[in-house]
Amino acid sequence: MMAGSVALPLMLGGYVGGACLALVAPSSRAARYITALGAIVGSVAALAVAARVLVTAQPLVLTVPNVLAAAGGLVLSVDPLGAFFLAVVALGSLPAAIYGVSYTAAYEGRSSLQFFGLMFNVFLLGMSVVACAGNIFTFVLAWELMSLASYFLVMTEADVVETREAGLWYIAMTQFSLVTLLPMFLLLAPGAERTAFADLRVGAAHLTPQLRGIVFLLAVVGFGSKAGVVPLHVWLPRAHPAAPSHVSALMSGVMIKLGIYGVIRVAFDLMNGGPPWWGGLLLVVGSVSALLGVLYALMEHDLKRLLAYHSVENIGIIIIGLGAGAILHSYGLQTLATIGFAAALYHTLNHACFKGLLFLAAGNVVHRTHTRNMEEMGGLIKQMPQTALLFLIGSAAIAALPPLNGFASEWMVFQALLAGTSIPRPEVALGFPVAVGMLALASGLAAACFVKAFGISFLAMPRSAHAADAREAPASMRVAAWMLAGACILLGVGASVVVPALYRVLESVGGLVVDPQLAPAPGLWIEAPRALGHLSPVLIAALLASIVLVTVVTVHRVHRRPLRLSDTWGCGRIAQTPRMEYTASAFAEPLRRVFAELYRPTQDLTVSVHPDSPHFVQSITFTSEVRPWFEEVLYDPIVRAGRLIGVGVRRLQTGSVHLYLVYVVAALMAALASVWWWP
């Protein structure tokens, strides 16, 4: 009991202290260390809080009623679902804090690290409190802290035009999300004084089915734009590459997961789930996000933007799990629904680990090569062996290769979809095989994409001087990434321990009924109920390791001749240069042709020949670009309308003080008039 009551204030104290002290730090160097220290204290305390709540399954409550008492005061109430997401936040922020110490050194003299430290800790505070919030006021306050602080973090390199554009997209989308969330909470709250989540649960029970549907739609749009589902994902591929890498790791690995948290909290905890179309909508949105996310990632040669598109894919996979669970739930198949929800939570946790890892490893590369363009990398495995191994572990995990964690959670999602065939209505159940096909295609394409990402960036010969001169990243940056790599391996191999724990988390979600038989003593197997399938990741890992070991030993016993190093075979050419290597564009070319209808690439080929003879080609220029056309169709009209309104409103802003005084008086009169009109 004591540990918990200390840990929660300690977590807040760590983040607030880190934020305030960083701001008054005497030097940039001191600011870097204070930032990290505050964040480390905060995230370790957050892990302690989460561990305590998950182990005891008793909620932990902390109230500060004096702060804005009219709005209900600050209420932190950590139940197992909140604790799970708090753990995800802390699991991402601890390595990010350690990583930041060395990474932000590059910004010394360019931007204020004191301000960065403030925003970094406020960002972590906001994310942690979102997971702990117990009433509307606390939730919205923390949600905005998180959004605004991350906006300032994205703008760290505000001197770059691209960053400012990214910031604009990000702030617009994040405020759009708030605009949909506020009416959602208003609809849920039964009265002005009753804004605690427990009250909302009561309020939700009295809503008509139509209003519940509207609340659900608002939640999907509001939380979905934060999570980055297609077509609300447009800010992700812009903001994530612009931010410093450890901030990208946090935004991509952790922050977007709070959108998932919001959907689960509102739709399944506060409202106890709904009719089948809720799950159907989630399944469609999830499948489309998964497939489009990976398809656009394949065409991307900016390493960090590629990772950002993969976040869209993985959010899609999580939402497929949720959707499958939701449909089964609405047909009363509670036991099978639990697989879907558990799969979603599992993939949430796993994605936080491997996406954090990949962004940190990519950060190492960007830190040393000063480019994000994969076509200028290559051969980094020799200069940065540890970073290469880290990126390889992350790639294998995200491509769902056994025995790492991505495989275990995707297996669970497949099992949840398979369970969908138990639904008595064939027309509903037939959606599940289609989702299986889309998910399988997405995961196959993800494997292709990460062969490209790792192979082009890290293997073969360096394609530029930057890449050839790269050195291994500083120790603190590697240590931080190794923590996440370890988590990827442990969460994969230990799946049979993790999954029962997730079932216990789900017991705390109001609308779900978890079969007590589902959480047996952790054994060697993950079992989908009703014996749909069995899997033992730990035994697969052991099997694979022992076979590879036996093969290596046998081959080296049988074959005793030394290794001979030679040139790559090249049909008789004299020397091998990096220009002969396969490029990232070339690697993705076959898939670009296969999906040409979707990509609609623009191509421009210019051949300049010698003036005397057309047979002597002097230079060939080829440019090709893939722009997501549906973004243009959807967002261009909105942007144009916004600009038009902006130009109109500009006429009000003449800069004349007299005119502003007139506005003030007019506003006052209007206010008084309205009071008189509606007493």
Place this chain on the structure above:
Amino acid sequence: MIEAIAVLTQTLAFVALAPGLTGFIRWMKARLQGRRGAPVWQPYVELRKLFAKERVVSKTASWVFRAAPFVVFGTSVAVASLVPLVFVPTAYDRIGDLFAVVYLLLLGTFFLALAGLDTGSPFGGMGASREMTVVALTEPTVALSIFALALTAQSTNLGDIIRQTVAEPVRALGTGHLLAFTALFIVTLAETGRLPIDNPSTHLELTMIHEAMVLEYSGPYLALVEWAAALKLLIFFVIAANLFLPWGVAFGWSPARLILAFLLIVLKVGMLAVLVAVLETRVAKLRLFRVPELLSASFVMALLAVLSTFLLR
């Protein structure tokens, strides 16, 4: 304990028989084309020769290139241990299901594609790119075929599917099963680099998928890669034979049943091998960008398989 020994023996038999299948298909093709052909055991001789040869590795290659053959061979053997060749294990069967089989094979391909890029040769890069494209496009078909099989058996584990098919042969012989079999057969051709998707008997310009990717390998590395490829072919054949026509597979330890099961699986795999040999003599290789059409056709077949299994159950 007895099951552990049995699984080990079965896996070793799997690994030992795999090159024989490749040899048999080559011999059969040669006979069909009016040539005498190399003897069936030729691949064994080649493996022995390769294991004795020197390893030549490109200067640009890293440890990934040297690790990949072991990973590919390791995953193939691990998968072989999960696929029932002559008998169905009970406890061991629960280690991995069909999804584990698919993703373990993907792990091998993933590393082989990386190795293709590692030497910096355009051949390797081209092969890697095309191999990953083909593999990515076959994934949905594989997943849906698994789905179709799992629908009848209510399980994705291989042993359960076999048991269920043997127990209820009428349901298992429906249209769904046949469609799923056809879909999976096309996938087999694509995944194992056979005609009309890829040509296993040449290295250079005309094919440029699997063989281009492994062009830089030599000596024992090449032996492991080739052995793994042969093993993958046998794995797909045994999956096709034993999951769709499981009759004869032994559930117990009686020697007579085991011998019968062995003879039957040799017969079933032999028939599939003859089918592939006939196909490879009759059809020409498809242009690379026609391959997706074939694969989407197989996807539609798998989807229809699921639908008909679902509606007719």
